[in-house]
Amino acid sequence: MSARYPTTITPTQTRIGWVGIGVMGSAMASRLLSAGYSVTVYDRTPSKAAPLQSKGAHLAPSVADLARASDVVFTMLGHPSDVRQIVLENLVPSLNPNGVIIDHTSSHPTLAKQIYDSALERHCHSVDAPVSGGDIGARDGKLAILAGGDEDVVKWLKPLFDEMGRVTYVGGPGKGQHCKIANQITAGANLLGLSEGLVFADKAGLDKLKFVEAVRGGAAGSMVMELFGDRMIKKDFKPGGVAEYMVKDLGMGVDVGEEEGDEVVVLPGAALTKQLFASMVANGGGKLGTQGLISVIEKINGS
Incomplete structure (x- = not known):
């Protein structure tokens, strides 16, 4: 049985999905791989996955396949339009029951609330958690992580956040943005x-x-x-x-x-x-x- 909220997060039980592996996303996903987590990645440019695959990451053929293979899905995308298409329209409908989406993209607060509501309708969870600290902070695990959503869910996710930096719960859905x-x-x-x-x-x-x-x-x-x-x-x-x-x-x-x-x-x-x-x-x-x-x-x- 895979670990889902509120079961304790551990590298041996919690399956991680990661969508968006540019400079920031790749560095952050690398830290989870180094911590021993099983990580499945997806990017619209599959060749970007090669460095992470060399560290043990699995490559999913689609966003939906990644969601079905994961307990917690992270996204680090470019623009709110990407978030709407990939997260709201594709990831959320494909989540496993009690699945969790953590969106690290700097996106729009209203969109974050829409994702939260859509996930809740599926008995899932969503956290908007943009970051600050740049590529050096991502590489060194010293990012400031600004989390909005349900406080209990953010606390539960802390072992994952701790691999990437310091998380601060700042309020309800959209407040991270x-x-x-x-x-x-x-x-x-x-x-x-x-x-x-x-x-x-x-x-x-x-x-x-x-x-x-x-x-x-x-x-x-x-x-x-x-x-x-x-x-x-x-x-x-x-x-x-x-x-x-x-x-x-x-x-x-x-x-x-x-x-x-x-x-x-x-x-x-x-x-x-x-x-x-x-x-x-x-x-x-x-x-x-x-x-x-x-x-x-x-x-x-x-x-």
Whole structure:
């Protein structure tokens, strides 16, 4: 008998499914494989599965087959449209009784609620659990995991979350996505501030590495600086989170209140940051890491 909520999660009993094995998803699934869990993966580009297969993962021919072979299914996709098609329209209808879906995609709160309700109708469970920490956090198991849904289910899933980082329960269905949008508003502002600080330091004739070392312990220091400061200086724009996704996330922040019929929150900083990331995308940098925002500020300044 496979383990399902509320049976204790263990590597020997709990079958894991994983859909979406890009930079983040692959690193997160790898950590579950390393912990001894049986992991079945699916991706629309099957060749992406080769590195995980070499570590023992199984490749499912379809999303429905993966759902039927799993007790807990994780998803890490690109856009809310992907989540709607893959999770709401395909995964949820194929879940085993008492199955669980954990969506790590940065998606829309309203869609997360729809998935939760649809899963509940099938006597299943859904958690919206977007993450923060980038590719390094995914690789090192140090992600911040922002979980919305039923608190008891999140607590039950903690052994799995612990392999990937630190989970915080932030409220009911959709609240994980709300928390991630707030995170992106904050992170985007930090990326913009760091970009402008580095460009200013460079124009002033400062050594940028020394600038970062001098200020990182003060009020200007941040996790964004720790994760991306050296990469920005070295023009290393290899993606963890990509620029086009930041446009999506900030767009949801600017628009989400109006779309949900709630009070609209005026976010002038987020609107500006979104515009600058959109400029990066328009210049062909949509697939670059978010730290590439500095290239926009450099271009504005003729660098």
